[in-house]
């Protein structure tokens with residue numbers, strides 16, 4: 172379960188997020204839409220613990236993980252993140268990027284998990300490449316595999332299909348949905364494309380200037 176209660180965050184005079192509340196049941200999905208600058212990325216970063224709220228709380232599986240003045244470290248939240256740009260480590264190979272999230276595991280187990288993810292995301296054979304040797308679509312899939320590697324209970328995706336052509340977007344979306352379902356992860360999916368939102372989630376939350384202006388079931 173992901174819940175945010177009266178969450179607010181401002182940057183100087185900008186109210187990036189203002190009194191936002193919602194809940195996503197365990198294993199369910201919520202899409203967040205809204206124009207550029209409406210606070211979508213801020214919301215995702217607050218849930219991940221990369222930003223701190225000025226007011227309100229973030230709860231994961233019923234436990235408060237963020238409130239003003241206190242915050243659980245991002246790596247202790249069980250959250251997998253896919254950013255708007257793939258943000259791979261340029262000095263690491265595909266395999267090393269994916270293994271990064273598996274540092275705590277015995278190496279045989281990490282290897283087995285890596286193999287499964289490479290097959291799952293269609294990256295087999297590319298494991299020794301560096302990010303600059305990948306196409307845009309391949310880099311996206313590495314970012315997804317890296318996020319999925321530690322089996323996060325919560326998967327947060329920030330416009331993960333930006334800059335992909337229509338066919339690649341479709342393939343990648345199928346992959347994301349199948350992987351999330353397989354992992355039984357609770358999903359928060361940010362996009363500015365309404366048709367994408369409707370495919371991902373049964374509920375779509377709309378943000379405008381940091382405020383929730385509607386939660387619909389398309």
Ligand SMILES: Nc1ncnc2c1ncn2[C@@H]1O[C@H](COP(=O)(O)OP(=O)(O)O)[C@@H](O)[C@H]1O
Pocket residue numbers: 182185186187205206207208209210211212213214
């Ligand atoms: N680190 C920051 N410093 C100052 N302003 C920021 C920062 N991050 C975001 N903002 C502002 O907060 C608002 C919401 O931004 P953001 O959450 O990135 O929106 P979206 O992802 O919907 O495009 C915008 O007005 C943006 O300029």
Ligand SMILES: [Mg+2]
Pocket residue numbers: 211212213255329
């Ligand atoms: Mg954004």
